[in-house]
Amino acid sequence: MERIRSLKPKTSGDIARIRLEQTLASDYLECSAQQFQNMQREIIEILSRYMNVNNTKEIRLDFVQELKQGVPYVKTIQIKGL
Amino acid sequence: MSEVIVVTSGKGGVGKTTSTANIGTGLARMNKKVVLIDTDIGLRNLDVVMGLENRIIYNLVDVVEGNCRIRQALIKDKRYPTLYLLPAAQTRDKSAVSPEQMRKLVDDLKPIFDYIILDCPAGIEQGFHNACAAADRAIVVTTPEVSSIRDADRIIGLLEADGIKNIALIINRIRMDMVKRGDMMSVEDVIDILGADLLGAIPDEEAIVVASNHGEAVAGTETVSGQAYINICRRLDGETVPLLNLEHPVSIKKRLSSFFKKKA
Numbered sequence: 001m002e003r004i005r006s007l008k009p010k011t012s013g014d015i016a017r018i019r020l021e022q023t024l025a026s027d028y029l030e031c032s033a034q035q036f037q038n039m040q041r042e043i044i045e046i047l048s049r050y051m052n053v054n055n056t057k058e059i060r061l062d063f064v065q066e067l068k069q070g071v072p073y074v075k076t077i078q079i080k081g082l
Numbered sequence: 083m084s085e086v087i088v089v090t091s092g093k094g095g096v097g098k099t100t101s102t103a104n105i106g107t108g109l110a111r112m113n114k115k116v117v118l119i120d121t122d123i124g125l126r127n128l129d130v131v132m133g134l135e136n137r138i139i140y141n142l143v144d145v146v147e148g149n150c151r152i153r154q155a156l157i158k159d160k161r162y163p164t165l166y167l168l169p170a171a172q173t174r175d176k177s178a179v180s181p182e183q184m185r186k187l188v189d190d191l192k193p194i195f196d197y198i199i200l201d202c203p204a205g206i207e208q209g210f211h212n213a214c215a216a217a218d219r220a221i222v223v224t225t226p227e228v229s230s231i232r233d234a235d236r237i238i239g240l241l242e243a244d245g246i247k248n249i250a251l252i253i254n255r256i257r258m259d260m261v262k263r264g265d266m267m268s269v270e271d272v273i274d275i276l277g278a279d280l281l282g283a284i285p286d287e288e289a290i291v292v293a294s295n296h297g298e299a300v301a302g303t304e305t306v307s308g309q310a311y312i313n314i315c316r317r318l319d320g321e322t323v324p325l326l327n328l329e330h331p332v333s334i335k336k337r338l339s340s341f342f343k344k345k346a
Contacts, residue, residue, distance in 0.1 A: 011263070011264025011265055012264070012265045012266075013260075013261070013264045013265055013266050013267050013268070013271070014264065016227070016228050016266075016267055017267055017271055017275070019228055020228045020231055020232060020267075020275060021275065023228070023232055024232060024235055024275070027232070027235075027236070
């Protein structure tokens, strides 16, 4: 399915979703969208030094910040697969 | 047991006031005793959306400052005997009321009403904190646009920080034709990104504009949005209602004519 999707040209709805996800991620991390993209690129660079991530569809990063009513408060940042 | 619900969004113009009026009307149609409180002091609008603007004598600030009793400020909607409005003041600003005063006001209304619905102003300043102070649960209104979803995400974070755990989403102004073409984010996309429960989705319909021109609500009328608002009210009341098909029923005549237009 992903493959079929990636062959199709991106619709404006897809673009909106990608932009939104990137904006939210950079809001959470309190860095600019450019910095966030750089970080994504660098993390993939570093990971690929030690392992093969070419075939990995998705890389997610969980930021566990604090406990809220005994539940870990997690913000997930998507590194690859946006 | 009365329930206090704040309707909020962060971004302005997404349909907080319209949703408040329609949810209030829908609940009143279900014979619930409902009071709608406009907390947008200085920029009140819920009164005109409901068509009650000519009947205002006292307002929220008068009640809080003790210039009148609560009962004097409540405006009864003549169309629905169990629906009341407490309008905001127009000549003051948000600092005229404090969160403690809002809590006290809501506590005084709790014995009288089944539902107390607070229409929150746009933004995250004092008006937002006043409206949220007294609420048990929140409805976050958003449209399928990047700007309003970003604000909704921020608002959900602030509500959680305020200790409001029951947060549900209304996705407003969905256009199924654009979603189908891929030119608008779908309801699923929005829920996925915001990670909140869906209370309902409202299609972008002319009927909503026409109704608010007349100072009426669409809830309960023979429109898709009217039905969607009724479903939202039933869900608020604890019923499990399946999601509505938001597509307009297209008549055969229209289908044929659009088919021939394409050919030509």
